[in-house]
Amino acid sequence: MKIGIIGLGLIGGSLGLDLTAKGYEVIGVSRKKETCDRALEKQIVTTAGQNLELLSKTDLIFVCTPIEAILRTIESIIPHLSPETIITDVGSVKGAIASPATKLWSNFVPSHPMAGTANQGVEAAEYNLFNNAPCVITPLPQTSPLAITKVSHIWETVGCRLYQSTPELHDRAVAWISHLPVMISANLIYSCTHTSSPEVIKLAQALASSGFKDTSRVGGGNPELGLMMAQYNRQQLINSLREYQQNLDLLIESIEGENWEALTNILQETHQNRPNFI
Amino acid sequence: MKIGIIGLGLIGGSLGLDLTAKGYEVIGVSRKKETCDRALEKQIVTTAGQNLELLSKTDLIFVCTPIEAILRTIESIIPHLSPETIITDVGSVKGAIASPATKLWSNFVPSHPMAGTANQGVEAAEYNLFNNAPCVITPLPQTSPLAITKVSHIWETVGCRLYQSTPELHDRAVAWISHLPVMISANLIYSCTHTSSPEVIKLAQALASSGFKDTSRVGGGNPELGLMMAQYNRQQLINSLREYQQNLDLLIESIEGENWEALTNILQETHQNRPNFI
Numbered sequence: 335m336k337i338g339i340i341g342l343g344l345i346g347g348s349l350g351l352d353l354t355a356k357g358y359e360v361i362g363v364s365r366k367k368e369t370c371d372r373a374l375e376k377q378i379v380t381t382a383g384q385n386l387e388l389l390s391k392t393d394l395i396f397v398c399t400p401i402e403a404i405l406r407t408i409e410s411i412i413p414h415l416s417p418e419t420i421i422t423d424v425g426s427v428k429g430a431i432a433s434p435a436t437k438l439w440s441n442f443v444p445s446h447p448m449a450g451t452a453n454q455g456v457e458a459a460e461y462n463l464f465n466n467a468p469c470v471i472t473p474l475p476q477t478s479p480l481a482i483t484k485v486s487h488i489w490e491t492v493g494c495r496l497y498q499s500t501p502e503l504h505d506r507a508v509a510w511i512s513h514l515p516v517m518i519s520a521n522l523i524y525s526c527t528h529t530s531s532p533e534v535i536k537l538a539q540a541l542a543s544s545g546f547k548d549t550s551r552v553g554g555g556n557p558e559l560g561l562m563m564a565q566y567n568r569q570q571l572i573n574s575l576r577e578y579q580q581n582l583d584l585l586i587e588s589i590e591g592e593n594w595e596a597l598t599n600i601l602q603e604t605h606q607n608r609p610n611f612i
Numbered sequence: 613m614k615i616g617i618i619g620l621g622l623i624g625g626s627l628g629l630d631l632t633a634k635g636y637e638v639i640g641v642s643r644k645k646e647t648c649d650r651a652l653e654k655q656i657v658t659t660a661g662q663n664l665e666l667l668s669k670t671d672l673i674f675v676c677t678p679i680e681a682i683l684r685t686i687e688s689i690i691p692h693l694s695p696e697t698i699i700t701d702v703g704s705v706k707g708a709i710a711s712p713a714t715k716l717w718s719n720f721v722p723s724h725p726m727a728g729t730a731n732q733g734v735e736a737a738e739y740n741l742f743n744n745a746p747c748v749i750t751p752l753p754q755t756s757p758l759a760i761t762k763v764s765h766i767w768e769t770v771g772c773r774l775y776q777s778t779p780e781l782h783d784r785a786v787a788w789i790s791h792l793p794v795m796i797s798a799n800l801i802y803s804c805t806h807t808s809s810p811e812v813i814k815l816a817q818a819l820a821s822s823g824f825k826d827t828s829r830v831g832g833g834n835p836e837l838g839l840m841m842a843q844y845n846r847q848q849l850i851n852s853l854r855e856y857q858q859n860l861d862l863l864i865e866s867i868e869g870e871n872w873e874a875l876t877n878i879l880q881e882t883h884q885n886r887p888n889f890i
Contacts (some may be wrong), residue, residue, distance in 0.1 A: 335626070335696045336661040336796040345811075352723060357777055361753070380618045384823055384851070390792075397825045402848050433663035445827050448819055453669075464846070467817050467821070468821070470816060470819065472816075477790060495818075497815065497818055499815055503811060503812060503815060504815070506815075507812050507815040507816040508816075508819060510804045510807065510812065510821075511804060511820040511823075511824040512704050512817045512818055512821075512823055512824065514635075514739075514800065514803075514804075515800060515823050515824055515827040515828075516823070517829050517860075517862070518796055518799075518884040519798060520825070520863070520878060520879055521856060521859050521860050521863055521885050522792065522793060522796060522856070523882040523885055523889070524859055524863075524878055524881065524882050524885075525788070525852070525855055525856045525859045526788045526789060526881075526887045526889065527881070527888075528794075528855075528859065529642045529788065529852075529855060531748060531784070533781060534784045534785050534788065536782060537748075537775065537781060537782070537785040538785040538786075538788045538789045538889070539774070539889050540746055540773075540775055541726055541746050541748065541785055541786060541788075541789055541790075542789040542889040542890060543726055543745070543746070543789075543790075545789075545790055545793050545794070545829075545830045546789045546790065546793055546889055546890070547889075547890045548826040548829045548830065549796070549797050549826070549827055549829070549830055550793075550882075550886055550889065550890070551825045551827070552826065552827055552884070553882050554882050554883050554885075554886030554887075555883065556723055556877035556883070557876060557880045557882075560875075561872060561875060561876055561879060563675050564867045564875055565870075565872065567872070568867060571867060572864065572867055572868055574803070574807075575805055575835050575863075575864050575867070576654075576864070577806075577807055578799060578803045578860075578866070579798070579857065579860060579861075580787070581799050581802055581803045581806065582795075582796070582799050582856075582857060582860075583857075585795060585798070585802075585853075586850065586853050586857070587797055588856070589796070589842045589846060589849060590850055590851070592843075592846070594842075594843065595859055597838075597839060597842055598780065598839055600798060600802055601798055601838040601839060602835045603805070604798040604801040604802050604804065604805075604828075604831050604835075605832050605833065605834070607801055607802075607805045607832075608807075608828055608831070608832030609832075610817050611801070611816070611817050611820040611824055611825075611828065611829070612820060612824070
């Protein structure tokens with residue numbers, strides 16, 4: 335099987351490393367010549383270039399661009415492809431991609447491998463990035479079962495644990511465990527730096543330790559990623575934030591009313607339930 | 613200098629290990645005989661016992677009990693002490709301790725070393741726990757400068773970075789960077805397990821990865837610690853939670869109104885400001 339990868343950054347590059355190592359013919363396309371050169375040097379791909387025509391003989395193409403470029407990338411490769419070619423993507427939101435991408439190309443399979451590091455670009459590509467990472471395939475009713483099988487097989491080849499759901503269910507789940515944490519974590523940093531007393535902020539900065547460090551990590555990350563989550567998963571994120579806020583009201587009420595039994599119940603429950611997520 | 617430690621768990625035990633290793637005479641008191649035996653075996657102390665009378669000849673006593681036991685522990689040792697003996701504590705809230713403890717014993721110095729691990733008890737005691745950890749001394753106007761100097765010296769001996777503030781300023785700062793994170797993190801776990809769709813919860817649990825893991829860590833910790841923070845630092849914690857909630861409203865408004873410039877500003881600011889805390 336001849337595989338194409340568009341976008342040779344952390345995700346596309348890491349996928350290429352594993353597939354090339356496993357003996358696949360991998361054709362990489364990037365807008366930048368330096369990225370193509372580096373991808374060849376690092377053995378991320380077997381062929382690399384800036385021209386989309388290179389993809390004309392591929393069986394399966396992974397679109398590994400940032401989410402806002404996925405649809406226009408598909409549009410631009412279509413003139414070069416034969417109809418049997420399968421296209422998939424790696425976007426972290428599926429509702430905004432699955433349906434319009436399928437309209438552009440009926441042999442499209444929406445997917446989302448949940449892997450990453452704090453680094454970006456071709457230099458960040460690493461072997462085994464997907465090992466044991468969850469990967470969600472979110473087909474539409476009309477998505478070809480054969481195409482789903484082929485895409486799933488490649489993700490399993492690089493070590494992913496596969497899940498299937500509707501695009502909507504995927505977006506609701508990631509709103510809860512990925513996008514909501516970014517917003518509440520960012521709001522922690524924001525609140526700690528905007529409280530009225532400079533004295534308090536200064537001492538807080540001196541005293542912050544591992545608890546603050548962990549809770550603030552995703553909120554202090556790449557601002558473009560946070561913006562993308564809000565733009566592309568807006569409604570599900572708003573729903574999660576609103577529920578979060580209502581629950582926070584109850585928690586604050588329990589403290590204000592010194593209802594220590596209610597607060598104990600909440601904290602015991604969260605202590606018991608966290609292991610179900612990790 | 614002869615040092616007493618009451619409570620030989622993670623904090624008291626680790627302090628004893630370092631001080632004994634540095635050649636101090638360390639007298640440890642615990643309610644349990646097994647703890648005393650273990651503390652001697654592990655060279656946490658040079659003398660150990662269950663009887664508070666053992667402390668009668670000490671120069672400086674560290675009360676390392678849970679916060680709710682600090683005041684009654686001080687009351688119970690007073691009959692055995694000479695007036696020059698200095699008492700200090702390690703409680704993580706200072707407003708509820710500094711003033712009543714000073715009324716009980718004028719030679720009292722409130723302190724809070726900010727160190728810890730996820731473990732508890734004498735077996736959790738470890739060398740160098742305090743190395744480079746912040747320690748806040750929160751004296752009252754009437755606290756003896758000599759006593760402050762002596763207590764500060766011991767904390768510096770085990771590697772702490774020392775800070776001084778009022779008890780109120782301390783409690784406001786730790787509400788922001790320690791107690792608020794616990795509550796917003798717990799509320800994340802609570803919200804993710806209480807949303808209405810079992811299907812969403814199941815997929816969310818399967819997909820949760822490092823972002824959720826880090827953001828939920830302190831909220832899934834020991835429920836008694838979270839309760840203690842709320843009980844002993846109630847007003848400051850409520851103030852922080854209310855400000856947090858108002859800021860969250862603004863963040864949600866920016867997403868609802870698709871005011872991407874406002875959201876970008878927030879996320880860029882948190883990205884820039886996080887390093888000031890860690």
